[in-house]
Amino acid sequence: MPDDLRPNDSSAFWMPFTNNRAFKSQPRLLSRAKDMHYFTPEGRPVLDATAGLWCVNAGHSRPSIIEAIQRQATEAHYLPSFQLGHPLAFELAERLTEIMPRPLDRVFFTNSGSESVDTALKIALAYHRARGEGSRTRLIGRERGYHGVGFGGISVGGIGPNRKQYGPLLPGTDHIRSTQGNAPFTKGQPAAGADLADDLERLVALHGADTIAAVIVEPVAGSTGVLVPPVGYLERLREIATKHGILLIFDEVITGFGRLGAATAAAKFGVTPDLMCLAKGLTNAAVPMGAVVAGRHVYDAIVDNAAPGIELFHGYTYSAHPLACAAAMATLDLYEDESLFERAATLAPIWEAAVHSLKGARHVKDVRNLGLVAGIELEPRPDAPGARAGEIFRAAFDAGLLIRFTGDTLAMSPPLIISEDQIAEIADKLRSLLEATP
Ligand SMILES: Cc1ncc(COP(=O)(O)O)c(C=O)c1O
Numbered sequence: 126m127p128d129d130l131r132p133n134d135s136s137a138f139w140m141p142f143t144n145n146r147a148f149k150s151q152p153r154l155l156s157r158a159k160d161m162h163y164f165t166p167e168g169r170p171v172l173d174a175t176a177g178l179w180c181v182n183a184g185h186s187r188p189s190i191i192e193a194i195q196r197q198a199t200e201a202h203y204l205p206s207f208q209l210g211h212p213l214a215f216e217l218a219e220r221l222t223e224i225m226p227r228p229l230d231r232v233f234f235t236n237s238g239s240e241s242v243d244t245a246l247k248i249a250l251a252y253h254r255a256r257g258e259g260s261r262t263r264l265i266g267r268e269r270g271y272h273g274v275g276f277g278g279i280s281v282g283g284i285g286p287n288r289k290q291y292g293p294l295l296p297g298t299d300h301i302r303s304t305q306g307n308a309p310f311t312k313g314q315p316a317a318g319a320d321l322a323d324d325l326e327r328l329v330a331l332h333g334a335d336t337i338a339a340v341i342v343e344p345v346a347g348s349t350g351v352l353v354p355p356v357g358y359l360e361r362l363r364e365i366a367t368k369h370g371i372l373l374i375f376d377e378v379i380t381g382f383g384r385l386g387a388a389t390a391a392a393k394f395g396v397t398p399d400l401m402c403l404a405k406g407l408t409n410a411a412v413p414m415g416a417v418v419a420g421r422h423v424y425d426a427i428v429d430n431a432a433p434g435i436e437l438f439h440g441y442t443y444s445a446h447p448l449a450c451a452a453a454m455a456t457l458d459l460y461e462d463e464s465l466f467e468r469a470a471t472l473a474p475i476w477e478a479a480v481h482s483l484k485g486a487r488h489v490k491d492v493r494n495l496g497l498v499a500g501i502e503l504e505p506r507p508d509a510p511g512a513r514a515g516e517i518f519r520a521a522f523d524a525g526l527l528i529r530f531t532g533d534t535l536a537m538s539p540p541l542i543i544s545e546d547q548i549a550e551i552a553d554k555l556r557s558l559l560e561a562t563p
Pocket of ligand 1: 236240377
């Protein structure tokens, strides 16, 4: 490694979601990325099977996005959005609504998925209060759900380790059951399990609908190991939420922007939530940005019923940051010009065949997939759950392949520009790595 790239002391950076002690004794560094590959400081290519953290949907370091950011930075690298506005923010909001299902046509900008989730939860509470139903304060999530790391997000989230260190969290939250059934090696959506949505009725019976503000789910749960909703599940959840006046929030931080072969999971499944959380692919991860897209009815209820003055006491210094807006506009252009959502839909069956070819490979207990997402669940080692997947992740990196792991599930979500040869390369490499791992 050249000396100018070698960190002389790695102790100051407290790394997020990382085993700091293990990492710092054996660092894995990336210094450059282009299209489908990262490059280590020594110049070794690493094929990106995860689109960064599920976010670089159009591939790495795309020139048109870089140029848009550079152009904007020379005009103004910051412009505020409280009581003032800049034209690109309005243009981007309008542009985003073009790929949203109606009635989702009001956009609140944030800077991350976690902020989008907390924003959507707050909007849901404000909506009911504005309509004179202030008793609706309960927020329902789902077991194994991941909604980022804000207090709202971890409270409705259903991943134990993300919650346990932080005390009682938000009061008045509850969780419906996870969608994970028992049909290993299902291709795409499981046929059985729509009735898991009825679990929302259980919570209505338990708490009373008049105490429940919203239910939030990832249409396809990503971070917890790729859980694909059974056929009819989201439709049923929508029905039950509507019946009881509960707002339905889709956390589309991962599923938005082509991941499932459509602009959104809402479009893919034909189920429209009241609020949608976005981030990641919105700017192709070139500049941090998130958004909540609200149904017109939600916006109108809050804005029309407000006393004169500010209608929603919420916002971020960097809401609609100009560099992020420029990156997002260029990203949306790329998605359109290169038909990347359609490309993902075309590649999905090829991806499905490749990942399911690992059925029967050593240690493989289940394969789950939809669009360009796959989870490969491994038999855990009896004495060390998660250890096998962690070892494969590290061995894959050394072999020039970046995957993710959560528990004993390997997760993949490549950039939508992936080639058929690269899909085959991923499956072949994984097969060898599984074989070589005890
Ligand atoms: C479904 C979902 N929601 C929220 C988040 C949080 O996003 P961020 O890390 O940008 O705060 C993530 C991140 O992976 C996610 O997958």
